[in-house]
Amino acid sequence: MTRLYKEELKRVLRTRSTLLFLAAAVILSVFMAYAPVTYVRFTYEENGQEITIKGREALAIRKELQSPNAGEVTPEKMAEGLHAYQKNLEIYGDFYGDFPRNVHNSEIFPWSPQVSRLREVMADSESGLAPDYTEMTEEDALNFYERCRTHLTDLMKLEQRKNPQAQQIAAKMYDKVTMPFYYYPGYDTNMFEYEGIYLFVLMFLCVMVTAPLFSCEYQTGADDILRSTRHGRRNLAFVKILSALTISIVMFVLCMAIFMVISNSLFGWECRQTSMQILFSAATLLGLNMGQLQNLVMLAGFIALLACVSFILFVSSACRNTTISTGLTIAFVLFPSVFYMMIGNALSAYLRVLFPSGALGGSNSFSYSVTYYFEFLKFGSLTVWTPWLLMIVPAIEIPLFLWLTVRTYCRRSM
Amino acid sequence: MxxxxxxxxxxxxxxxxxxxxxxxxxxxxxxxxxxxxxxxxxxxxxxxxxxxxxxxxxxxxxxxxxxxxxxxxxxxxxxxxxxxxxxxxxxxxxxxxxxxxxxxxxxxxxxxxxxxxxxxxxxxxxxxxxxxxxxxxxxxxxxxxxxxxxxxxxxxxxxxxxxxxxxxxxxxxxxxxxxxxxxxxxxxxxxxxxxxxxxxxxxxxxxxxxxxxxxxxxxxxxxxxxxxQMHGKVFQAVIPPQELHMWESDPKIQIVNLRNEADGSICLRYLGNPTDIPEAEAQNPTLEDLYLHLK
Incomplete structure (x- = not known):
């Protein structure tokens, strides 16, 4: 069996398309890890002219300006930040008019992550609208963490009005969120989004490697010879599954390692200590810092990737040629993203949870669910937070699809 | 075994x-x-x-x-x-x-x-x-x-x-x-x-x-x-070319081989009876003859 496994692995790795997809995965890991840095901008004024710098240089300046406020987000710092905002607004009016660029860079920008969260939690409980900076008080800033809890309660009443169970679950989850929050400048939400996008790309490349594994045999007619050999049935099916999983896992580990090392090195490893509540929403339900969140998204992506590979192995074992298996692979992989984006109703929310690729893609993805949405799904009297389902359901599907693959392959043409 | x-x-x-x-x-x-x-x-x-x-x-x-x-x-x-x-x-x-x-x-x-x-x-x-x-x-x-x-x-x-x-x-x-x-x-x-x-x-x-x-x-x-099983059922006869069509459409015989001779005549190997074609000669049957007979 070990020899057969090695032979099958060698065979798949000799295939030109596999090598192409592998190379594409590695190249894209570098490109997509680097791309978010290119979006970083910093504009300043010199001799009456606005100058914009981009990329790593801009990132370095931004980090330098915000670094004095790095570390624990204390209510006192919050109040200091609010004071800086209000003092400058009093002098220069609103931010949109003739507010001096360099004053903004030196007085406002260093506090913007903290003060924007304060503004978020002070939003009106009925309308959800955030107040003006001048409407907030020092007391509000000093009560920031109490306001966070109140804000979550208000938000859940707006988002999950008809589902009190969801409101209770959210409150319980938020009780576990570690406070105070931490902030280390540099981390960019683009970087986080690119991690999600790259996971989808990686999954796509892995399933493209997997799609012809069984169907290619049927198409070339190699199947009859293989089935008439000692290990040509169940053992071959196991070995094919094992080789597909091996390649996918190695691709994942290698490419994500490249991606993580490059992106974190560019933005700064210390940024991983930033609380996700500071970067996304003060009311996000998980008590994780960005490093832990990166790892959690990777884990969810890994589970989804294995579920997709397992599902596509099953599809491949049931298709008579590679064109059909590849076509179905593309359709199945894209369906949850497209359907969720275009329809966006309750049905699409349930469907994407059922689809193995549901946790990856665009707005349907795990990374979006865990950071931006407060989505819960109901199953009778049971309410579950959607991101957990996006991890649990694919995990259950992995053995199911692998079993179906072996069964379909062994029973084919019998 | x-x-x-x-x-x-x-x-x-x-x-x-x-x-x-x-x-x-x-x-x-x-x-x-x-x-x-x-x-x-x-x-x-x-x-x-x-x-x-x-x-x-x-x-x-x-x-x-x-x-x-x-x-x-x-x-x-x-x-x-x-x-x-x-x-x-x-x-x-x-x-x-x-x-x-x-x-x-x-x-x-x-x-x-x-x-x-x-x-x-x-x-x-x-x-x-x-x-x-x-x-x-x-x-x-x-x-x-x-x-x-x-x-x-x-x-x-x-x-x-x-x-x-x-x-x-x-x-x-x-x-x-x-x-x-x-x-x-x-x-x-x-x-x-x-x-x-x-x-x-x-x-x-x-x-x-x-x-x-x-x-x-x-x-x-x-x-x-x-x-x-094919003994006495395989014959060879030499016919003029103008008769070929007639013998090909004869349901009593099954032509298994045709050969053009140097003098313009055609040598037929067929499955049937000796009397089907005048002056036909019996041949040693082969497995192919049987196969074609059954086919």
Whole structure:
């Protein structure tokens, strides 16, 4: 069996398309890890002219300006930040008019992550609208963490009005969120989004490697010879599954390692200590810092990737040629993203949870669910937070699809 | 060692039209295969390939059973597949393989040990004149060479029971002779089952033959036994060319061969009676005559 496994692995790795997809995965890991840095901008004024710098240089300046406020987000710092905002607004009016660029860079920008969260939690409980900076008080800033809890309660009443169970679950989850929050400048939400996008790309490349594994045999007619050999049935099916999983896992580990090392090195490893509540929403339900969140998204992506590979192995074992298996692979992989984006109703929310690729893609993805949405799904009297389902359901599907693959392959043409 | 087929049948449903009756690809076949070369003769579509796939355990019979030394092959499972070598009609292979890589892959599937593999592959490549192309991709080889690679994979595990479906298609006359000799040598104490519609391929080497038509075995026996049934039924006559059309449309005779003579006349070999064509002479029958007679 070990020899057969090695032979099958060698065979798949000799295939030109596999090598192409592998190379594409590695190249894209570098490109997509680097791309978010290119979006970083910093504009300043010199001799009456606005100058914009981009990329790593801009990132370095931004980090330098915000670094004095790095570390624990204390209510006192919050109040200091609010004071800086209000003092400058009093002098220069609103931010949109003739507010001096360099004053903004030196007085406002260093506090913007903290003060924007304060503004978020002070939003009106009925309308959800955030107040003006001048409407907030020092007391509000000093009560920031109490306001966070109140804000979550208000938000859940707006988002999950008809589902009190969801409101209770959210409150319980938020009780576990570690406070105070931490902030280390540099981390960019683009970087986080690119991690999600790259996971989808990686999954796509892995399933493209997997799609012809069984169907290619049927198409070339190699199947009859293989089935008439000692290990040509169940053992071959196991070995094919094992080789597909091996390649996918190695691709994942290698490419994500490249991606993580490059992106974190560019933005700064210390940024991983930033609380996700500071970067996304003060009311996000998980008590994780960005490093832990990166790892959690990777884990969810890994589970989804294995579920997709397992599902596509099953599809491949049931298709008579590679064109059909590849076509179905593309359709199945894209369906949850497209359907969720275009329809966006309750049905699409349930469907994407059922689809193995549901946790990856665009707005349907795990990374979006865990950071931006407060989505819960109901199953009778049971309410579950959607991101957990996006991890649990694919995990259950992995053995199911692998079993179906072996069964379909062994029973084919019998 | 024996392979026994007991009332084996295979029916297919037309999935696109359920109203159509079930197609009987193989109908109630009973056969007792003993060591030696067996020729399975039949026209295209007579059910040979389906029967062979069932014998190899690739396809399950709708009814009946196939036994190896009295034990159902479904019970033997991989132990049965250990003793067989199979070359299907369509020799499929992974396009990325070289000859050597392909044989190494199949030997892993056949459970050969590392020590066995190298010697066995070297031996077969030399025997099948493939040594020079061992590092060439199979897809780049000629039809005959591909066929030989197919035969090599079937022989890798030194099978007790070798099943070859139309093995000579694509081989040139020289390769055919070499292939026949190889099989005759190989078949000692083993069962070799060759399906073909090219009668001369099995006529000289088959110990016994089975003739198949419409999914049924019509006759079995040694070549001599089968040929003897045609004694007094094969004739040759020389006719003027203008009579050819008349004899071709005569339902009493079946023309099996035509030869243009140097003087412009035509020499006919036909199945029928001596009186059908004046001055016809009796001929020694061949297996092909019987095959065409039954066809």
């Amino acid at each position: 024996e392979i026994t087929l007991e009332h084996v049948a295979k029916h297919f449903k037309d999935k696109s039209n359920k109203n159509l009756p079930v197609k009987k690809a193989v109908a109630d076949v009973s056969l007792h295969l003993t060591p030696g070369v067996w020729g399975l003769l039949g026209a295209n579509g007579s059910g040979k390939t389906t029967l062979m796939r069932m014998i190899c355990g690739i396809m399950k019979p709708t009814s009946g059973r196939i036994c190896y030394d009295g034990v159902d092959i479904t019970q033997l499972d991989d132990a049965y597949r250990d003793i067989i070598g199979y070359l299907p009609q369509e020799f499929g292979f992974y396009p990325e393989f070289t000859v050597q890589q392909y044989l190494e892959y199949i030997s892993a599937l056949k459970g050969l040990t590392n020590v066995q593999v190298k010697n066995r592959i070297d031996e077969l490549l030399v025997r099948l004149s493939l040594d020079d192309v061992r590092r060439k991709r199979i897809i780049k080889l000629s039809g005959g060479m591909k066929r030989r690679v197919g035969i090599a994979q079937a022989l890798l595990n030194d099978p007790e029971f070798l099943v070859l479906d139309e093995p000579t298609s694509g081989l040139d006359p020289g390769e055919r002779v070499r292939f026949r000799n190889l099989l005759s040598e190989f078949a000692k104490d083993r069962i070799v089952l060759i399906s073909t519609h090219i009668v001369p391929d099995v006529e000289y080497i088959a110990t016994r033959n089975a003739i198949m038509k419409n999914g049924e075995i019509l006759l079995t026996g040694t070549t001599q036994e089968l040929v003897s």
